[in-house]
Amino acid sequence: MIQSTFTYDVLVIGAGGAGLRAAIEAAASGVTVGLICKSLLGKAHTVMAEGGMAAAMANNDDRDSWRVHFADTMRGGQYINNWRMAELHAKEAPDRVRELEGWGAVFDRTPDGRINQRNFGGHRYPRLAHVGDRTGLELIRTLQDHAVYLGMNVHMEHTVVELLLDDGRAAGVLAYDRERGRFHVFSAKAVVLATGGVGRAYKITSNSWEGTGDGHALAYRAGAEMIDMEFIQFHPTGMVWPPSVRGILVTEGVRGEGGVLKNNQGRRFMFDDIPDNYKPQTASDPEEGWRYTQGDKNARRPPELLTRDHVARCIVREVREGRGSPHGGVFLDIAWIKEKLPNAEEHIKRKLPSMYHQFKELADLDITKEPMEIGPTTHYVMGGIRVDADSQMSSIPGLFAAGECASGINGANRLGGNSLSDLIVFGKRAGEYAAQWARQHSAARVDEGLVDRAMRNSLSPFDRGDSGENPYRVQSDLQETMQDLVGIVRNESDMQEALRRIWQFKERSNRVGVSGHREYHAGWHTALDVRNLLDISECIARSAIERKESRGGHFREDYPDKAAELSTVNVMTKRGPDGTLQVSRVPIPAIPDYLKEVIEEQKS
Ligand SMILES: Cc1cc2nc3c(=O)[nH]c(=O)nc-3n(C[C@H](O)[C@H](O)[C@H](O)COP(=O)(O)OP(=O)(O)OC[C@H]3O[C@@H](n4cnc5c(N)ncnc54)[C@H](O)[C@@H]3O)c2cc1C
Numbered sequence: 027m028i029q030s031t032f033t034y035d036v037l038v039i040g041a042g043g044a045g046l047r048a049a050i051e052a053a054a055s056g057v058t059v060g061l062i063c064k065s066l067l068g069k070a071h072t073v074m075a076e077g078g079m080a081a082a083m084a085n086n087d088d089r090d091s092w093r094v095h096f097a098d099t100m101r102g103g104q105y106i107n108n109w110r111m112a113e114l115h116a117k118e119a120p121d122r123v124r125e126l127e128g129w130g131a132v133f134d135r136t137p138d139g140r141i142n143q144r145n146f147g148g149h150r151y152p153r154l155a156h157v158g159d160r161t162g163l164e165l166i167r168t169l170q171d172h173a174v175y176l177g178m179n180v181h182m183e184h185t186v187v188e189l190l191l192d193d194g195r196a197a198g199v200l201a202y203d204r205e206r207g208r209f210h211v212f213s214a215k216a217v218v219l220a221t222g223g224v225g226r227a228y229k230i231t232s233n234s235w236e237g238t239g240d241g242h243a244l245a246y247r248a249g250a251e252m253i254d255m256e257f258i259q260f261h262p263t264g265m266v267w268p269p270s271v272r273g274i275l276v277t278e279g280v281r282g283e284g285g286v287l288k289n290n291q292g293r294r295f296m297f298d299d300i301p302d303n304y305k306p307q308t309a310s311d312p313e314e315g316w317r318y319t320q321g322d323k324n325a326r327r328p329p330e331l332l333t334r335d336h337v338a339r340c341i342v343r344e345v346r347e348g349r350g351s352p353h354g355g356v357f358l359d360i361a362w363i364k365e366k367l368p369n370a371e372e373h374i375k376r377k378l379p380s381m382y383h384q385f386k387e388l389a390d391l392d393i394t395k396e397p398m399e400i401g402p403t404t405h406y407v408m409g410g411i412r413v414d415a416d417s418q419m420s421s422i423p424g425l426f427a428a429g430e431c432a433s434g435i436n437g438a439n440r441l442g443g444n445s446l447s448d449l450i451v452f453g454k455r456a457g458e459y460a461a462q463w464a465r466q467h468s469a470a471r472v473d474e475g476l477v478d479r480a481m482r483n484s485l486s487p488f489d490r491g492d493s494g495e496n497p498y499r500v501q502s503d504l505q506e507t508m509q510d511l512v513g514i515v516r517n518e519s520d521m522q523e524a525l526r527r528i529w530q531f532k533e534r535s536n537r538v539g540v541s542g543h544r545e546y547h548a549g550w551h552t553a554l555d556v557r558n559l560l561d562i563s564e565c566i567a568r569s570a571i572e573r574k575e576s577r578g579g580h581f582r583e584d585y586p587d588k589a590a591e592l593s594t595v596n597v598m599t600k601r602g603p604d605g606t607l608q609v610s611r612v613p614i615p616a617i618p619d620y621l622k623e624v625i626e627e628q629k630s
Contacts (some may be wrong), residue, residue, distance in 0.1 A: 027209070027234055028209055028210065028211055028477070028481075029203075029208035029209055029210055031210070031211045031212075031213070031214045031329065032060055032179070032181075032210065032211070032212045032213070033212075033214070033469070034057075034058045034059060034060035034179070034212065034213075034214045034215075035052075035057035035058045035059070035215050035216065035293040035461065035464035035465075036052040036057050036058070036059050036214060036215070036216045036217075036218065036457070036460045036461055036464050037047075037059075037060045037061075037062070037199065037212050037214035037216070037217045037218070038052070038059065038060070038061045038062070038136065038217075038220060038431070038457070038460075039062050039063075039186050039199065039217065039218065039219050039220060039221055039241060039244075040062075040063060040070065040216040040219065040220035040221045040222060040241065040280075040431075040507040041062075041063035041065075041067055041068075041070050041170075041180070041182075042070035042071055042072035042220060042222055042429060042430075043070075043072040043075075043162070043166065043169065043429065043446060043449030043450060043453060044072075044169060044220035044222075044428040044429025044430070044431075044432075044448075044449040044450065044452065044453040044455065044456070045061065045063070045070070045220030045221075045428075045429070046061075046166070046169035046173050047122075047169060047428075047449060047450050047454050047457065048218045048220055048426075048428055048453045048454070048456040048457035048460065049173055049178055049218075049457060050169065050172055050173050050176060050454075050457065051453070051454045051455075051456075051457030051458045051461070052218075052373060052457040052458070052460055052461040052464075053173070053176040053177065053178050053457075054176055055457075055458065055461040055462075056461075057461045057464050057465065059178040059179070059254065060177065060178065060179045060180075060181065060212060060214065061173070061178055061180045061181065061214065062180075062181045062184045062186060062199070062201055063180070063181075063183075063184070063545070064183065064184070064185050064204070064236050064240075065182070065183065065236060065439055066182050066183065067079035067180050067182050067325070068166055068167070068170050070222070070236065071164045071222050071223070071233065071236050071237060072162045072165060072166050072200070072222075072446070072449065073162050073163050073235040073443070074162055074232075074234060074275070075161055075162025075165065075446055076159040076160065076161060076162065076276045076277035076279060076380060077146060077154055077156060077159065077161065077162045077166070077278050077279040077282070077428060077442055077443060077473050078143075078144055078145070078146070078154030078155055078156030078157075078187045078279070078443050078446065079119070079123060079154060079155050079156075079161060079443055079446030079447045079450070080119065080146065080154050080155075080441065080442075080443035080444050080446075080447045081095075081119035081120045081122070081123040081143075081153065081155055081447050082094060082119065082120060082151075082153060082155045083120045083123065083124075083140075083141060083143065083153075083155070084151075085136055085140040085141055085142065085143050085144045086136060086142065086152040086321065086510055087143075087151040087152055087323060088353060089151060089323070090150070090152075090153060090243060092113075092116040092117045092120075093116075093624045093627070093628065094150050094151065094173075094628055095115075095116035095119070095149075095153065096112055096113055096115075096117075096621070096624055097624055097625050097628035097629075098148055098149055098150055098438070098441060098628075099112045099115065099435070099436075099441060099444060100112055100320060100390065100435075100625055101148070101303065101625075101628075102148040102333050102437070102439050102440070102444075102578075103408075103435075103436050103439055103440070103578065104437055104438040104439065104577045104578045104588075104592075105437065105593065105625075106254075106437040106438055106577070106578075106595070106596060106614060107434065107435060107436060107437030108415055108433075108434030108435060108437075108614075109614075109617045109618075109621055110415035110416070111415040111434045111435040111452070112435055112437075114317055114415060114416070114451060114455075115435055115444070115447060115448060115451050115452070118403075118451045118454075119447040119450070120569075122208045122450040122451050122454065123155050123447070123450070124141075124307065125450075126165065126169075126450065127141065127169050129169075129171070129172045130168050130171060130172075131157070131164050131165065131167075132157065132164065132390075132595075133156065133157055133164075133242035134156055134157060134158065135157050136422045140472060141155045142155070142156065142431055142607075143155055143156075143419060144156055144279060144282050145319060145327065146210075146279075146281075146441065146442040146443045147278055147319070147331040147332060147333055147334055147337070147441065147442050148331070148332070148333045148334075148442070149441060149442075149443065150307060150327075150628075152321070153275070153578050154282075154442075154443040154445065155376070156279070158376075158377070158379050158380070158420055159277050159279050159377075159378050159379060159380045159381060160376075160379075160380055161446065162446065163481045165449075165450075165571055168497050169623070170332040175453055181201070181203075181204055181212075182306075183203060183208070184201045184202065184203050184204065184205040184210065184241065185201055185202055185204060185240070185551065185554070186199045186201045186244060187200055187201065187202060187484050187554060188200040188244070188476070188477075188480035189217065189244045189245065189247070189248040189425070189483075190213075190472055190473065190476060190477065191422070191473075191476075192470035192471045192472070192473065194422065194423065195422070195423045195424045195470055196214070196216065196422055196423065196425040196470065197213060197214070197424075197470035197471060197473075198212045198214045198217065198470070198472055199211075199212035199213065199214075199217065199244075199411040200212075200477055200481065200574060202484065202544075204546060204551065205231055205508035205545065205546060206545055207483050207544025207545055207546075207547060207550070208544075209455040209484075209584075210496055211472060211477055213469065213470065213472045214461045214464075214470075215424065215463065215464035215467050215468070215469055215470065216425075216426060216460035216461070216464045216467075217422050217424065217425050217426070217460075218418075218426040218427070218428060218456050218457065218460050219243070219244065219245060219411065219420075219425065219426070219427040219431050219432075220387060220427070220428050220429045220431065220453065220456070221236075221239075221240045221241025221242070221244075221429075221431045222236060222237055222241070222429065222430045222503070223237045223239070223406060223407045223430040224237060224238070224239035224242060224248050224258075224407045224559070224562050224566075225404045225405065225406075225407075226238045226239070226505070226555070226559060227239060227404075227504065227505065227508050227559045227562055227563050227566070227598040228258075228404035228505055228508045228509050228513070229502075229505040229506055229508070229509040230264065230272055230273040230402075230403050230404060230509060231273050231403055231404040231405070232261060232264055232274060232403045232404070232405045233405070234276035238555040238558050238559055239407075239429035239431075239456065239558050239559060239561075239562035239586020240373065240555070240558050241391055241410075241427065242407075242410055242411065242431055242558070242561075242562050242565070243284075243410070243557070243558035243559075243561040243562055244558075245411045245422070245425065245427065245431075245562065246561055246562070246565065246599070246600075247601065248422060248425070249421075249422065249559065249600070249601055250411055250412070250420045250421050250422050250425065250600075251411075251412040251420070251421040251502050251598055252409065252410065252411060252412060252433070252565055252598065252599045252600065253409060253410075253412045253433050253434070253596040253597065253598050253599075253612070254409035254410070254433050254434075254436075254437070254438075254569070254596055254597065255407070255409035255410075255562070255565040255566045255568075255569040255570075255597070255599055256409065256566060256570035256572070256573045256580045256597060257407070257408035257409050257436075257437075257438050257439065257578055257579040257580050258404060258405055258406075258407055258408070258409075258512075258566065258579055258580075259334055259335070259404075259405045259406035259407070259408060259439065259440055259579045260334070260335070260338045260402040260403065260405060260513070260514045260579065261275060261278075261334055261402065261403050261404075261405035261406070262287075262334055262338040262340075262341055262400070262401075263275070263276040263277075263278070263335040263358055263400040263402075263403075264276060264382045264400060264401060264402060264403025264405075265351075265385075265389065265398075265399075265400065265403075266351070266353045266354055266399050266400060266401040267353040267355075267387065267389060267399050268388070268389060271388045271389065272297070272403075273403040273404070274384070274388070274403075275403065275405065276358060276381060276384075276398060276400050277378070277380075277381060278331075278442045279377070279378060279381075279620065280332055280358060280360050280378060280381060280393075280398075281328075281330040281358070281480055282319065282331065283319060283360065283363075283374070283378060284316060284320070284360065284362075284363045284366075285330065285358050285359060285360035285504050286312070286315075286316040286328070286330055286358075286359050286362065287330050287337070287340075287341070287356055287357065287358055287359075288356065288359055288397065289344045289349035289350065289356055289357070290350060290351060290356075290357075291349060292627040293349075294312060294329075294416065295340060295344055295356075295536075296328070296329035296330050296332070296337065297311075297312075297329055298339060298340075298511060299336075299340055299343075300329050300332065301332070302334060303462035304333075304378075306326075306334055307326055307327065307517070308325060308326055308327060308328075308329050308332065309325060309326045309328050309329070312324075312328070313316050313495035314328075315327065315328025315329070315330070315619060316328070316366060319553060328393075333441065333578075334405075334439065334440075334442065335438075335439045335577075335578050335579045338402040338421070338514055339515070340515065341355070341356050341400075341401060341402055342402065342514055342515060344356050345401070350401075350478060351399045352399070352533060353399055354401060355399045355400050355401030356400065356401065357397040357398065357399060357400075357612065358397060358398045359392075359397035359398075360374055360378070360393055360397075360398075361374075361394055361395050361396055361397060361538050362397075362451050364394075370394065370517070371394040371395075374393060374394045377393065378393070379394060379570040381615070382394065385398060391441075395463050402514055404509075406430065406440055406552050407430060407609070408433065408436040408437065408438065408439065408440055408578070408579060409433050409565070409566070410427065410430065410431045410432050410433035411427040411431055411432050411570065412433060412434070412596075412598065413426070413427050413428075413432045413433070413434060415434065415446025416455065416459075417455065417456075417543060417584075418432065418452055418455050418456035418459060418460075419459060419463070424460050424463055424467065424470070426456045426459065426460045426463075427456070428449070428452045428453045428455070428456035429444065429445075429448065429449045429452070429453060432452065432456075434450075435448055435452070437578065438577045438578020438579060438580065439578030439579050439627060443493060446516060447503045456613060465542070481518075484554060486551075487538050487539050487540045487542075487553040488539075488540060488541070488550070489539075490537065490539030490540075491498055491539050491540070491541040492539060492541045493539055494537050494538050494539015494540070495534045495535070495537045495539065496538070497535075497538040497549055497550075497552040497553035497556055498549070498552055500531055500534050500556050501552055501555070501556050501559065503527075503531060504527075504531050504556070504560065504563060505529070507524050507527045507528070507531075507563075508524065508563055508566070511523055511524035511527075512524050512563070512566055514581060515581055515582075515583055516570055516580070516581065516582050516583070517583050517584045518571065518582075518584055520552050521567050521570055521571050522571070524567050525564070525568065525571070527531075528563050528564050528567060529564075531556075531560055532560050532564075533558055535553075535556050537599045538553045538556065540553055564607055565599040565607065568599055568607055568609050569597040569599055569609065570582075572597045572611070573592060573597050574589065574592070575587065575588050575589035575592045576588065577592070577593075592611075593615060594613060594614050595611040595612060595613055596611070596612050596614060597610075597611060597612075597630070598610050598611070598612045
């Protein structure tokens with residue numbers, strides 16, 4: 027039974043950086059806005075972001091500009107990015123950051139009082155506006171305050187289970203409140219998905235519990251086009267010990283502040299493998315790398331700040347070849363900077379306060395004195411809902427997507443810091459165009475039959491009760507499979523095996539059962555999450571099988587090189603009319619000459 031019905035012009039699903047920024051823009055334009063999120067307002071995954079947001083404000087190095095940021099993003103994405111999104115992002119991020127400052131965000135400062143910017147992997151110049159290593163918290167706090175000030179209805183602790191369409195157009199959603207387990211219908215002229223990532227499809231991940239790919243799966247099941255799902259970012263530095271904290275992120279800011287990677291022989295192995303296209307920009311020795319981290323404009327960045335895909339693979343190589351740390355990672359050492367700075371301990375605690383506390387409390391280790399043990403962790407999905415670059419509308423009319431659940435800007439690999447700026451640039455655009463769409467269209471019709479079917483389907487685990495499959499078991503079997511068979515290093519036979527298992531897990535997920543009442547029922551929530559994780563995992567595996575080459579976050583040991591014919595296409599997954607997944611290659615539109623010139627000019 028439906029508990030209540032709400033009607034809005036624009037409905038935003040997700041209250042992370044992208045959702046809040048979209049909701050703000052729509053509300054500011056005068057339309058009615060509803061915001062739905064799974065957790066409490068202010069607790070979305072974005073709050074965990076640490077290092078900063080990339081924007082070419084040139085505060086710390088006046089050689090920076092949108093042109094350099096654009097070229098860095100395209101190089102990082104190995105040139106299969108949506109170039110228009112990369113262009114808009116590089117041009118608009120500085121204004122979006124300054125706007126946050128105007129709304130009250132308290133960024134770290136340069137000595138002359140400007141927003142301070144730090145180094146991060148793949149960014150040529152110091153570019154990340156930050157608040158210590160708690161940038162996400164400040165971003166969310168600022169956006170949340172501004173959203174509340176503008177006025178909108180927030181439906182917290184509600185989970186959307188179905189996207190409702192009217193004759194192919196977005197019409198609203200069906201959601202249940204997690205507290206009581208009752209269903210609510212939300213009708214809207216435009217719907218914005220801003221549901222974040224999919225990290226929970228893997229066993230080792232930095233993602234919060236919310237990262238179950240719900241928006242990806244809702245859009246996929248509704249028939250939206252998905253692209254680049256093969257590109258998963260494995261962040262090189264997650265905690266590896268103790269086991270209970272495995273996967274928790276160790277920010278790239280540690281390396282930006284001078285932290286170095288060493289194997290069990292004490293060797294800085296990153297100097298052994300620098301890709302040709304990054305050689306001109308990479309330090310030739312440790313001394314030059316150190317000077318770079320301290321702001322010397324004549325120095326080049328250390329190899330620890332190469333792109334994440336490359337650093338993660340180098341770590342895997344060290345571990346596989348027996349040069350790893352005792353618990354299967356390598357060492358990340360920031361304590362060594364005491365050789366360079368007299369006040370190193372204080373400096374580390376001031377620059378990396380969360381990292382200091384994280385290791386002290388979770389691993390009983392003082393990072394100002396000892397190296398950390400780290401290893402790769404599933405961090406970010408480059409793939410997602412295919413959107414129009416300017417408006418963020420998906421292939422479903424009236425359905426928009428922004429943030430991590432949308433795709434295009436990052437291509438084969440995201441540069442650190444480009445997500446938070448993506449959220450505010452494209453969150454704003456999604457909100458603006460969703461409001462415009464809502465003003466131009468009449469209300470869509472909610473199909474009661476579809477609502478009834480979706481409710482029955484969602485409640486079906488209760489029909490099977492304790493005699494059904496355990497949803498946690500299906501989830502953990504899936505996570506093991508994705509980790510082992512569709513992880514950092516992939517090959518055809520492993521991925522075919524993964525696919526076979528995913529289909530079996532799908533059958534098992536149709537048989538999952540839960541018992542008891544619906545209030546805060548974690549087992550039931552998991553039973554519903556698993557369906558999303560399974561659909562998304564199938565998209566990942568099928569796309570990864572289709573891309574028979576290695577590029578960015580997708581590394582295949584059976585095809586270790588890039589393939590020319592795949593350098594101009596995105597792999598698209600879409601649900602066919604018969605309900606099965608269809609894979610195809612879609613050509614990337616030719617890049618215009620003025621952007622080609624920017625890429626060429628920045629190659630040296
Ligand atoms: C530890 C960590 C540190 C990071 N640091 C940085 C950094 O320094 N710089 C950077 O650029 N990037 C960083 N990232 C990446 C970045 O934080 C994320 O990509 C980004 O925050 C995603 O934001 P989002 O708005 O797309 O989604 P999220 O912040 O993930 O928010 C998703 C929202 O959708 C809601 N939702 C999901 N499913 C449903 C559903 N079914 N029904 C209703 N609501 C739903 C959730 O409740 C939540 O409110 C980091 C990531 C991690 C894990």
